[in-house]
């Protein structure tokens with residue numbers, strides 16, 4: 445019994461030390477603009493149903509500059525999460541993508557696209573945006589917020605196939621809206637792209 449208690453305490457303290465180290469590492473992180481963003485016209489675009497992806501997108505925009513735009517639906521999803529999830533499942537099953545606003549990306553070289561993960565994949569509005577636009581000769585950089593799990597390989601391959609461009613950078617998968625140190629997590633990702 446005593447041995448188990450001591451082991452739990454050791455694991456607990458080890459986790460606290462690891463968390464403090466991680467926070468310190470993130471707090472000390474510095475941003476220097478990556479080469480692929482230098483002298484480029486940058487657009488951050490996002491779809492957000494509950495606000496998490498919007499928060500990450502706004503933080504990203506404050507770091508990389510350029511313009512920011514929102515993907516909006518012609519017909520909003522129901523506020524009730526159960527009704528919404530049911531409708532999303534139906535749309536996935538039937539292969540229906542929601543109609544979204546027209547967004548002109550022709551003036552931009554680098555496009556960050558943010559979305560929540562729905563059913564382990566990018567949200568349907570993000571899929572609509574990717575399918576509706578031509579990303580030839582543009583750099584596409586996806587970022588996602590999620591709360592449990594995402595099929596990262598399937599997500600990346602799906603976007604590559606739909607966007608018809610090979611210039612897709614390593615996406616960011618951020619737990620919910622990052623909870624804290626969102627900017628620092630974004631900088632760490634940008635520095636490593």
Ligand SMILES: Cc1cc2nc3c(=O)[nH]c(=O)nc-3n(C[C@H](O)[C@H](O)[C@H](O)COP(=O)(O)O)c2cc1C
Pocket residue numbers: 491492493494495496497498528529532559560561562563564565589590591592593594619620621
């Ligand atoms: C219809 C629906 C399906 C979801 N499916 C997943 C999922 O498969 N995996 C996951 O980690 N989170 C899932 N989530 C949670 C969202 O990805 C997460 O809360 C995200 O941060 C929401 O972003 P938003 O506030 O910008 O809409 C789902 C949420 C909804 C509404």
